[in-house]
Amino acid sequence: MNHSRDLSRNRPAAASADPETVHGHRGLQLEEPLLFEIDNPGATGVDLPAPGEFTSRLGTMERRGGIGLPSVSEPEVVRHFTRLSQKNYAIDMGTYPLGSCTMKHNPRLNEKMARLPGFAAAHPLQPESTVQGALELIDGVAGWLKELTGMPAIAMSPGAGAHGELCGVMAIRAALDDREGGPTTRRRILVPDSAHGTNPATAAVCGFAVDAIPSDGRGRVDVKAFADKLDDDVAGIMITNPNTCGLFEPDMVEIAELIHEAGGYFYCDGANFNAIVGRVRPGDLGIDCMHINLHKTFSTPHGGGGPGAGPVVLSDALAPFAPVPWVVHGEDGFALVEHADDAGDAKPFGRLKGFHGQMGMFIRAYAYMLSHGRDGLRQVAEDAVLNANYVMARLSDVMTPSFEGPCMHECLFDDRFLKDTGVSTLDFAKAMLDEGYHPMTMYFPLVVHGAMLIEPTETESKRSLDDFIAVMRDLVARAKDGDAEAFAAAPTTTPRRRLDETAAARSPVLRWTPEDRTAEAAE
Numbered sequence: 087m088n089h090s091r092d093l094s095r096n097r098p099a100a101a102s103a104d105p106e107t108v109h110g111h112r113g114l115q116l117e118e119p120l121l122f123e124i125d126n127p128g129a130t131g132v133d134l135p136a137p138g139e140f141t142s143r144l145g146t147m148e149r150r151g152g153i154g155l156p157s158v159s160e161p162e163v164v165r166h167f168t169r170l171s172q173k174n175y176a177i178d179m180g181t182y183p184l185g186s187c188t189m190k191h192n193p194r195l196n197e198k199m200a201r202l203p204g205f206a207a208a209h210p211l212q213p214e215s216t217v218q219g220a221l222e223l224i225d226g227v228a229g230w231l232k233e234l235t236g237m238p239a240i241a242m243s244p245g246a247g248a249h250g251e252l253c254g255v256m257a258i259r260a261a262l263d264d265r266e267g268g269p270t271t272r273r274r275i276l277v278p279d280s281a282h283g284t285n286p287a288t289a290a291v292c293g294f295a296v297d298a299i300p301s302d303g304r305g306r307v308d309v310k311a312f313a314d315k316l317d318d319d320v321a322g323i324m325i326t327n328p329n330t331c332g333l334f335e336p337d338m339v340e341i342a343e344l345i346h347e348a349g350g351y352f353y354c355d356g357a358n359f360n361a362i363v364g365r366v367r368p369g370d371l372g373i374d375c376m377h378i379n380l381h382k383t384f385s386t387p388h389g390g391g392g393p394g395a396g397p398v399v400l401s402d403a404l405a406p407f408a409p410v411p412w413v414v415h416g417e418d419g420f421a422l423v424e425h426a427d428d429a430g431d432a433k434p435f436g437r438l439k440g441f442h443g444q445m446g447m448f449i450r451a452y453a454y455m456l457s458h459g460r461d462g463l464r465q466v467a468e469d470a471v472l473n474a475n476y477v478m479a480r481l482s483d484v485m486t487p488s489f490e491g492p493c494m495h496e497c498l499f500d501d502r503f504l505k506d507t508g509v510s511t512l513d514f515a516k517a518m519l520d521e522g523y524h525p526m527t528m529y530f531p532l533v534v535h536g537a538m539l540i541e542p543t544e545t546e547s548k549r550s551l552d553d554f555i556a557v558m559r560d561l562v563a564r565a566k567d568g569d570a571e572a573f574a575a576a577p578t579t580t581p582r583r584r585l586d587e588t589a590a591a592r593s594p595v596l597r598w599t600p601e602d603r604t605a606e607a608a609e
């Protein structure tokens with residue numbers, strides 16, 4: 087089949103000015119069609135002898151035709167997936183300054199531990215007596231997380247931060263129902279306007295109305311505005327600390343007292359725990375629950391949608407409602423409580439996930455905890471904050487930091503420095519791609535205009551930060567010199583140029599059908 091024609095179909099119009107190559111490859115960056123498009127009927131990766139005589143036991147369920155899988159040889163399959171993998175930017179390739187995401191190095195030691203056959207080959211349905219080590223490890227991670235947060239209980243099973251939020255808010259609802267002896271009459275959850283989108287989404291999914299609390303001029307929760315909203319209709323508040331502007335919320339204790347007086351619960355979004363791990367125990371601030379993204383603070387890999395892990399620590403008030411399963415120290419070692427009937431006085435709200443949580447992530451997180459130790463984890467927080475402040479200090483004279491004073495683990499700029507240049511935050515980010523940098527988080531948080539949120543994490547060296555800063559300063563200078571056209575055309579060196587990201591998100595084409603090829607042949 088004619089690859090070059092197929093590929094031009096995918097290429098956006100903006101790319102047409104590029105030097106054309108026969109197949110659309112550029113340098114050693116190779117174009118990659120869909121596996122279905124390289125289908126070569128009859129090709130195969132394995133030669134199996136034809137089966138002998140046999141009688142099918144499938145009866146009427148016997149397959150009648152082909153199932154439409156593409157035919158390709160083994161090297162073609164290997165190349166296809168290897169090329170695709172190389173189109174993925176990764177923390178192992180370079181600086182990944184994506185704010186709010188804590189893209190830190192994933193130590194290889196973690197991977198080595200996760201691949202130990204005793205862990206990697208264990209099955210969740212094995213008898214407990216044969217997986218004592220795995221249960222002990224889950225218990226060990228739980229113990230560290232409770233210690234680091236100063237909280238008495240934990241639910242280990244949630245599979246991501248957002249899933250942890252779901253767990254926490256379901257526990258809050260269960261506690262309210264229990265107190266009120268029926269479905270709670272409290273309808274609202276308060277969420278600051280700077281919150282990560284998952285916070286209001288979680289509250290809404292759990293059936294609550296979201297009531298936004300404005301930020302004050304310092305980028306923090308406006309405590310007075312919060313207090314004015316409190317009444318017996320409020321189920322709880324969700325606050326991220328450090329918040330999504332990269333700032334520490336200083337009024338946590340007061341907020342905790344006020345929400346508790348009003349009969350509500352305090353959810354803390356712990357996605358930014360990396361900035362305070364080993365330095366602040368959120369439990370001391372009066373919170374009732376908090377999820378911890380193991381794939382952020384505890385260095386398990388993320389990006390591309392997972393796998394993550396979002397254990398949730400719980401206060402004494404919410405602990406009885408934690409979902410099954412959990413690990414207990416039984417008479418004969420470790421055991422799992424899997425059903426509400428075996429939960430004693432506890433009233434678990436149910437189960438969130440098949441089996442026990444993301445075991446592979448627990449192993450990686452545990453390796454990270456044990457290899458860093460108490461002092462090492464504390465230094466993680468200190469270095470992450472130092473790195474972010476270094477970037478902010480070195481860029482403050484040419485870019486516009488959104489809030490005064492030092493930041494925590496990430497620094498927030500807005501687009502005031504681009505005023506009258508004709509260059510937008512989006513253009514700026516696209517120009518970074520040509521310089522070999524994954525852009526920072528853009529247009530989030532929503533509370534500042536044209537936001538640029540940079541989180542270097544503790545794993546970037548001073549040299550890599552200096553390189554990044556030099557590129558940023560150069561781009562700022564080019565924008566201010568009136569190079570708007572070049573910015574509008576960026577990126578020019580990537581496999582794809584500017585895509586219609588909205589259309590891609592709103593009407594994604596997720597399925598290839600044979601008709602696609604027929605339609606093309608007719609063109």
Ligand SMILES: *Cc1c(COP(=O)(O)O)cnc(C)c1O
Nearest residue numbers: 186246247248282284326357394
């Ligand atoms: C990452 C993040 C989340 C969501 O966590 P996931 O693991 O991606 O579901 C929630 N809140 C904040 C502040 C985050 O940064």
